[in-house]
Structures are given as structure tokens and as C-alpha cells.
Amino acid sequence: MREAGHRSVVHVKKLQQASRHLEVIPHDPERGVYLVTSATRPDVYYEVILDPDRPAGRCTCPWAQHGGINCKHVLAALQARYAAQGRLSFWRSPGAARRQHRRLLTGDQLYITLRPRVRRFSKPELNRER
Numbered sequence: 676m677r678e679a680g681h682r683s684v685v686h687v688k689k690l691q692q693a694s695r696h697l698e699v700i701p702h703d704p705e706r707g708v709y710l711v712t713s714a715t716r717p718d719v720y721y722e723v724i725l726d727p728d729r730p731a732g733r734c735t736c737p738w739a740q741h742g743g744i745n746c747k748h749v750l751a752a753l754q755a756r757y758a759a760q761g762r763l764s765f766w767r768s769p770g771a772a773r774r775q776h777r778r779l780l781t782g783d784q785l786y787i788t789l790r791p792r793v794r795r796f797s798k799p800e801l802n803r804e805r
């Protein structure tokens with residue numbers, strides 16, 4: 676995985692899909708620190724540190740250490756951070772993102788739309804969700 680940053684953007688939908696299957700542990704969410712499992716080795720956790728001001732982050736996985744951005748671990752941590760607000764979708768161009776007509780967040784060469792969580796007020800047990 677040498678061609679770093681570009682690749683992550685091109686294959687963002689694949690990464691998005693992969694990121695949804697990873698376990699995320701909010702280690703110190705106040706500081707943006709999450710632990711995310713490796714997709715190939717579930718016993719391995721990478722540390723993701725999310726940027727406090729925008730939807731981007733750094734990861735300790737080998738690929739990110741070689742200059743890659745927006746790895747699936749960062750995407751998984753972002754999903755976790757925004758879970759209470761809704762579901763994130765990742766796009767490689769602002770145009771594609773805008774066509775979704777959702778709230779648009781701008782990350783690191785990455786455009787993110789937020790689909791708000793649907794609230795069903797009639798169900799009291801909903802309070803137990805996150």
C-alpha cells in the first residue's frame with residue numbers, strides 16, 4: 676500500500692464499507708482518542724486521534740504511518756464520534772457530496788454528509804441507545 680493519500684480518496688466507498696465492520700472503542704473521546712481494530716487482525720488495535728475542529732484524524736496503522744490519510748480506522752472513529760447525530764457517508768468530491776442534500780462536513784481531502792438519526796418519540800426504550 677504505497678500510493679498513500681490518493682488511493683484512500685479514490686476508494687473511499689470501499690473504505691467506508693470496510694469501516695462499518697470494525698470495532699471502535701472510545702478510549703478518550705473527549706480528546707478524540709479511539710481504538711479501532713485491524714480488519715485483518717482483530718486482536719490488533721490502532722489508535723486514532725481525531726482532530727478536534729474538523730472531521731479528520733491520524734492513525735497508527737502502517738498505511739497511515741506511510742503517509743496515507745482517511746484510512747478505514749479514521750473513518751470508523753469518525754462514525755463513532757458522530758453516531759449520536761446520525762450516519763456518515765464519505766465522498767471524494769464536494770460535488771458528489773452536495774448532491775446528497777445533507778449537512779456537509781469537510782475533512783482531509785474528504786467530503787462527508789450526515790444523515791440525521793431518525794427519532795421515534797413513541798418508544799421510551801430508545802433512551803438506551805447510546
Ligand SMILES: [Zn+2]
Nearest residue numbers: 734736746748
Ligand atoms: Zn489506520
